[in-house]
Amino acid sequence: MEKFTRNKRVVAITKILLESPNKILGLNRFSELLNAAKSTISEDIVVVREVLEKLKMGRVETIAGVAGGIKYIPQSGEEEKKDFALEICRQLSDDGRVIPGNIIYMTDLMYNPKIISKAGVMLSSCFQGKEVNYVITVETKGIPLAYEVARNLGVQLVIARRDSQVTEGPTVTINYVSGSNGRLQQMSLSKKSMKPSSKCIFIDDFMKGGGTAIGIKDLLKEFDSELVGIGVLVDNKQIEKKLIDEYVSIVELKAVDKSAIIGIQPSKIFS
Amino acid sequence: MEKFTRNKRVVAITKILLESPNKILGLNRFSELLNAAKSTISEDIVVVREVLEKLKMGRVETIAGVAGGIKYIPQSGEEEKKDFALEICRQLSDDGRVIPGNIIYMTDLMYNPKIISKAGVMLSSCFQGKEVNYVITVETKGIPLAYEVARNLGVQLVIARRDSQVTEGPTVTINYVSGSNGRLQQMSLSKKSMKPSSKCIFIDDFMKGGGTAIGIKDLLKEFDSELVGIGVLVDNKQIEKKLIDEYVSIVELKAVDKSAIIGIQPSKIFS
Numbered sequence: 038m039e040k041f042t043r044n045k046r047v048v049a050i051t052k053i054l055l056e057s058p059n060k061i062l063g064l065n066r067f068s069e070l071l072n073a074a075k076s077t078i079s080e081d082i083v084v085v086r087e088v089l090e091k092l093k094m095g096r097v098e099t100i101a102g103v104a105g106g107i108k109y110i111p112q113s114g115e116e117e118k119k120d121f122a123l124e125i126c127r128q129l130s131d132d133g134r135v136i137p138g139n140i141i142y143m144t145d146l147m148y149n150p151k152i153i154s155k156a157g158v159m160l161s162s163c164f165q166g167k168e169v170n171y172v173i174t175v176e177t178k179g180i181p182l183a184y185e186v187a188r189n190l191g192v193q194l195v196i197a198r199r200d201s202q203v204t205e206g207p208t209v210t211i212n213y214v215s216g217s218n219g220r221l222q223q224m225s226l227s228k229k230s231m232k233p234s235s236k237c238i239f240i241d242d243f244m245k246g247g248g249t250a251i252g253i254k255d256l257l258k259e260f261d262s263e264l265v266g267i268g269v270l271v272d273n274k275q276i277e278k279k280l281i282d283e284y285v286s287i288v289e290l291k292a293v294d295k296s297a298i299i300g301i302q303p304s305k306i307f308s
Numbered sequence: 309m310e311k312f313t314r315n316k317r318v319v320a321i322t323k324i325l326l327e328s329p330n331k332i333l334g335l336n337r338f339s340e341l342l343n344a345a346k347s348t349i350s351e352d353i354v355v356v357r358e359v360l361e362k363l364k365m366g367r368v369e370t371i372a373g374v375a376g377g378i379k380y381i382p383q384s385g386e387e388e389k390k391d392f393a394l395e396i397c398r399q400l401s402d403d404g405r406v407i408p409g410n411i412i413y414m415t416d417l418m419y420n421p422k423i424i425s426k427a428g429v430m431l432s433s434c435f436q437g438k439e440v441n442y443v444i445t446v447e448t449k450g451i452p453l454a455y456e457v458a459r460n461l462g463v464q465l466v467i468a469r470r471d472s473q474v475t476e477g478p479t480v481t482i483n484y485v486s487g488s489n490g491r492l493q494q495m496s497l498s499k500k501s502m503k504p505s506s507k508c509i510f511i512d513d514f515m516k517g518g519g520t521a522i523g524i525k526d527l528l529k530e531f532d533s534e535l536v537g538i539g540v541l542v543d544n545k546q547i548e549k550k551l552i553d554e555y556v557s558i559v560e561l562k563a564v565d566k567s568a569i570i571g572i573q574p575s576k577i578f579s
Binding site for chain 1 (some may be wrong): 314322340360416476500
């Protein structure tokens with residue numbers, strides 16, 4: 038079997054680590070694939086760790102013990118986060134985005150893999166260390182972002198539906214009141230989708246009054262589970278009184294009127 | 309500014325390439341970040357290319373010219389694809405998945421980043437070279453998979469909705485007939501979501517009669533755009549007469565009854 042040089046081994050190790058964020062990978066796997074001793078792989082990992090840290094591209098942790106190995110934790114540098122938040126502001130500041138009802142059209146951003154993959158890393162790093170079991174969202178616009186946060190945290194995604202579906206088996210349905218317009222809404226989640234006593238993060242595109250977040254909290258109670266964090270791309274600051282207070286956002290929106298978007302800026306933690 | 313050794317440069321180059329699949333990246337970017345001459349970076353790229361090809365982890369192409377650079381094309385090896393398709397079969401063959409209506413519960417797989425990221429690479433590689441502009445899906449279950457295919461092809465995701473939404477601006481709505489039960493259904497797409505004369509790939513979780521695919525085809529006509537490929541995770545072979553004939557699937561389902569799933573196997577191209 039072919040031997041690889043260190044140059045080549047570190048490429049393969051980097052690829053495998055990046056594809057399994059927040060998962061513990063045993064050194065055996067690398068050792069077998071690359072036909073190298075575990076001590077050699079350990080030295081390779083030092084190289085990978087050093088350059089990723091130096092360039093603020095993420096952390097590589099070593100986990101000791103029988104079930105030990107290494108774990109890649111996606112992260113971005115402070116400058117990169119700030120630049121990204123500013124770029125989102127720039128893109129959202131376009132007049133052409135205001136649609137009837139003083140709503141900002143932002144579906145293109147929410148479905149743009151280039152943007153969502155970066156936003157996913159940024160939001161996931163806010164919940165690192167919370168021992169999250171699931172990332173939850175309500176269909177539809179927040180799904181790609183929630184997926185990316187789940188992928189980066191190495192956990193399963195769960196999606197609450199507006200209607201219960203035949204393909205979901207038995208479901209739990211709750212009613213909740215929209216925080217912005219007071220209207221009664223519904224969401225459903227399959228009984229099969231979550232184990233009890235789980236810790237969940239709620240991810241969405243937009244935070245208005247916080248009604249949906251309260252809905253998610255109530256829904257999770259039905260699964261004997263807990264909401265331990267909330268993250269959104271855009272926080273609408275026009276609604277000052279929110280139903281919840283703890284959440285993170287990437288940008289903040291101050292005002293929208295028919296002709297223009299006024300005051301969109303990076304959120305405090307990313308500025 | 310610090311200089312990096314080749315060992316370290318190849319780690320950084322690998323990370324950047326993997327994060328922008330199917331995008332042309334100029335060598336300047338690497339040269340500046342790593343404080344190295346372009347000729348040095350070119351040699352680094354040879355190392356990255358060789359090991360990724362050797363281990364069947366993807367291809368690195370060089371694009372000549374002013375707008376040139378390098379492009380990473382995600383791929384998986386034949387063995388890996390086969391193992392993955394078999395693993396999906398194994399997971400779906402569980403009796404506990406059969407829910408009333410002889411439906412297989414597969415939401416957990418569709419929302420599992422570990423599975424969907426691999427399936428996304430496999431399906432995207434079937435459409436490589438088709439010069440795709442968008443990946444389209446209909447809400448909800450296929451969204452993570454469609455997102456991964458879009459990410460791997462380096463294009464925008466587009467999601468048709470069941471109802472038109474206020475947040476989408478002007479929409480085009482079409483009616484279509486479900487291929488399996490003949491019922492009339494609706495889907496809507498924002499006028500803002502797609503440029504005319506685009507080539508699109510339709511990605512979904514499940515192929516039954518092909519009615520949804522016909523619906524997507526009709527919807528795309530309204531955008532003067534074209535459907536150039538279809539990919540699904542599971543092809544339901546119980547319905548023999550499909551409304552469409554060209555599509556790729558990862559696994560094929562032969563029969564389901566109340567107590568068990570009979571005959572699920574990798575699709576021909578992955579076996």
